[in-house]
Structures are given as C-alpha cells and as structure tokens.
Amino acid sequence: MCRETVCRWWSAYTAGGxxxxxxxxxxRPLGSGRLLSDEQAERVQVLLRTTTPEMADIAAPLWTRRAVRELIERDCGVTLAVRTVGLYLPR
Incomplete structure (x- = not known):
C-alpha cells in the first residue's frame, strides 16, 4: 500500500469510524487486461488436465510454464510472457 493511501484511510477512520x-x-475491474478470453483459458485448462506435453508435441517432460506458454501459442495464437503464464495457472 502507498503511504498516502494508508494516511488517507487512517484520517477517514479516525474522523468517522x-x-x-x-x-x-x-x-481496474477484475479480469480487465487479460490476453486470453475465458473460453480460451478454459480450453487450456482442459488440455492441461487431459493431455501430456508429449501428446501435444511439446518437448517437455511435464507441464512447466514454458511448456504451457508453447501450448497457448499453438492453440490460441496468443504469445504470453512466461511470468504471465504463471499468473494464469492458479486461475
């Protein structure tokens, strides 16, 4: 949190509870700025649950962020940074 924000909140709290x-x-609203649509993200999740990297012709033994990035590029035509892929995975 920014110091100014905390100070503003504290002043508001002390003045009015x-x-x-x-x-x-x-x-920004939640979900804005995402590069994958909800449908694309769901499709990627299904592929991760039902296939292996080998089955998807990706040279990786497990689904790493880099392997998922390659899957997204191939399947959705969207290029994401590895860090961004890491943010999509928990969702």
Missing part, C-alpha cells in the same frame, strides 16, 4: 472507509475496490 469504519463506515467512513472506502468500500469499493479501486483500480
């Missing part, structure tokens, strides 16, 4: 604190989530 919990009710004075902002309740809405600031920033």
């Amino acid at each position: 919990v009710g004075a604190l902002p309740g809405d989530r600031p920033g």
